[in-house]
Amino acid sequence: MFLSVFEMFKVGIGPSSSHTMGPMVAAARFLDRLRAQPFTAHGLAASLHGSLAFTGVGHATDRAVILGLAGFAPETYDRDEADAAMARIRETGRVAPSGLPELVFRPDTDLVFDRRHALPGHANGMILYALDAQDDVITQETYYSVGGGFVLTEAELAEGADSDDGPPVPFPFKSADEMLDMCRTSGKTIAELKRANELTRRSPGALDRGMGTIWQTMSDCIDRGLATDGTLPGGLSVQRRAHAIHESLLAERGRNLVPPHTINDWLGAYAMAVNEENAAGGKVVTAPTNGAAGVIPATIRYWLDHVPGASRRRVPEFLLTAAAIGGLVKHNASISGAECGCQAEVGSAAAMAAAGFCAVMGGSPEHIENAAEIALEHHLGMTCDPVRGLVQVPCIERNGMGAIKAVAAASLSLRGTGAHLVPLDSAIETMRQTGADMSEKYKETSLGGLAVNIPNC
Numbered sequence: 001m002f003l004s005v006f007e008m009f010k011v012g013i014g015p016s017s018s019h020t021m022g023p024m025v026a027a028a029r030f031l032d033r034l035r036a037q038p039f040t041a042h043g044l045a046a047s048l049h050g051s052l053a054f055t056g057v058g059h060a061t062d063r064a065v066i067l068g069l070a071g072f073a074p075e076t077y078d079r080d081e082a083d084a085a086m087a088r089i090r091e092t093g094r095v096a097p098s099g100l101p102e103l104v105f106r107p108d109t110d111l112v113f114d115r116r117h118a119l120p121g122h123a124n125g126m127i128l129y130a131l132d133a134q135d136d137v138i139t140q141e142t143y144y145s146v147g148g149g150f151v152l153t154e155a156e157l158a159e160g161a162d163s164d165d166g167p168p169v170p171f172p173f174k175s176a177d178e179m180l181d182m183c184r185t186s187g188k189t190i191a192e193l194k195r196a197n198e199l200t201r202r203s204p205g206a207l208d209r210g211m212g213t214i215w216q217t218m219s220d221c222i223d224r225g226l227a228t229d230g231t232l233p234g235g236l237s238v239q240r241r242a243h244a245i246h247e248s249l250l251a252e253r254g255r256n257l258v259p260p261h262t263i264n265d266w267l268g269a270y271a272m273a274v275n276e277e278n279a280a281g282g283k284v285v286t287a288p289t290n291g292a293a294g295v296i297p298a299t300i301r302y303w304l305d306h307v308p309g310a311s312r313r314r315v316p317e318f319l320l321t322a323a324a325i326g327g328l329v330k331h332n333a334s335i336s337g338a339e340c341g342c343q344a345e346v347g348s349a350a351a352m353a354a355a356g357f358c359a360v361m362g363g364s365p366e367h368i369e370n371a372a373e374i375a376l377e378h379h380l381g382m383t384c385d386p387v388r389g390l391v392q393v394p395c396i397e398r399n400g401m402g403a404i405k406a407v408a409a410a411s412l413s414l415r416g417t418g419a420h421l422v423p424l425d426s427a428i429e430t431m432r433q434t435g436a437d438m439s440e441k442y443k444e445t446s447l448g449g450l451a452v453n454i455p456n457c
Contacts, residue, residue, distance in 0.1 A: 012075065045111070
């Protein structure tokens with residue numbers, strides 16, 4: 001099992017990796033299929049199912065599909081160009097992706113939110129169609145957005161595809177137990193195991209540059225969020241708060257009024273800054289998802305800015321360790337809120353952040369595994385019930401709490417020997433089982449929980 005650090009951490013756009021990035025990626029894949037086929041399509045259509053149908057409007061899924069079919073991709077997304085393209089498509093009823101003829105696509109009629117028929121493979125399902133001049137289907141494909149921007153076709157999902165393309169890796173761990181055993185046998189840290197695996201796919205320089213880009217994008221996102229105030233889009237009139245909290249913290253520091261608990265406010269401000277940017281449709285890094293994108297950057301920024309001896313040179317060690325844990329969670333359970341609730345998003349992010357923080361604080365592989373387990377265990381059962389289908393309430397604050405839990409989990413682990421009762425593998429399996437048992441009302445459908453109990457929404 002190999003999931004690259006660049007699969008766990010992908011530069012993309014908000015507000016959702018599964019509901020925005022994934023559908024845009026699926027549309028791009030469908031266009032590639034059309035470019036490769038011998039016959040020419042006249043028009044396009046799409047249907048969204050399950051969670052994509054129920055919360056797609058609040059997650060900008062419709063916009064993502066429209067722009068994806070027009071040739072836009074998350075990694076090269078430009079907001080001004082996208083806005084102009086959206087206006088043009090709505091006026092003309094046509095898209096003009098590169099390498100294909102102009103195609104009929106009328107968003108109001110050709111994009112259907114089908115809330116009645118869920119698809120069998122995953123809660124985030126969509127079907128894309130190519131039509132002839134008589135509106136008969138000549139090509140169709142079912143895609144599943146399985147969380148974190150990962151997209152599988154119906155056939156790939158059935159085959160259990162899990163990014164195993166490429167040469168064999170030297171440390172192919174599929175469980176935390178295997179990972180720890182390989183650390184003991186090789187004498188390597190978790191980050192060193194992960195780095196050795198990554199080097200089968202790219203050069204040392206490319207790996208280091210890529211991880212540098214990941215952290216720089218995360219850091220820039222924090223800075224933008226801390227510098228910006230105002231009201232978030234979507235109709236809930238949610239006010240950005242990270243800027244004001246940060247200004248207040250800076251003022252307290254200047255007057256030497258710093259209560260011990262204030263460190264939680266710094267963590268919260270960093271995480272909320274990221275998720276306010278995400279809610280506004282800005283550039284973020286999946287970590288491992290957009291909805292949980294603030295936890296890991298906040299924990300890294302806390303370490304760099306508030307812990308003596310921290311060095312940016314060790315950020316790759318943090319990211320590699322976190323990616324190793326995230327890969328285990330994705331392979332053995334899920335990072336999708338639509339599949340397992342928010343325990344799979346913020347819970348997974350907290351486990352990853354706790355592991356990375358523990359590593360750069362000098363923890364052994366056993367300490368790191370324990371830190372990840374503590375963080376995940378104390379998110380078990382967390383539902384995904386976004387108010388009005390927007391990635392705002394409770395999502396933004398929840399990232400702050402996830403970062404706080406991550407630091408607390410790592411600290412608690414470092415105070416011990418690394419020995420503990422509940423293995424990380426057991427916590428991951430418990431999360432999977434809990435997600436399977438969880439009512440669909442609490443899995444990113446906005447049909448239960450806070451989503452139906454907030455007045456005037």
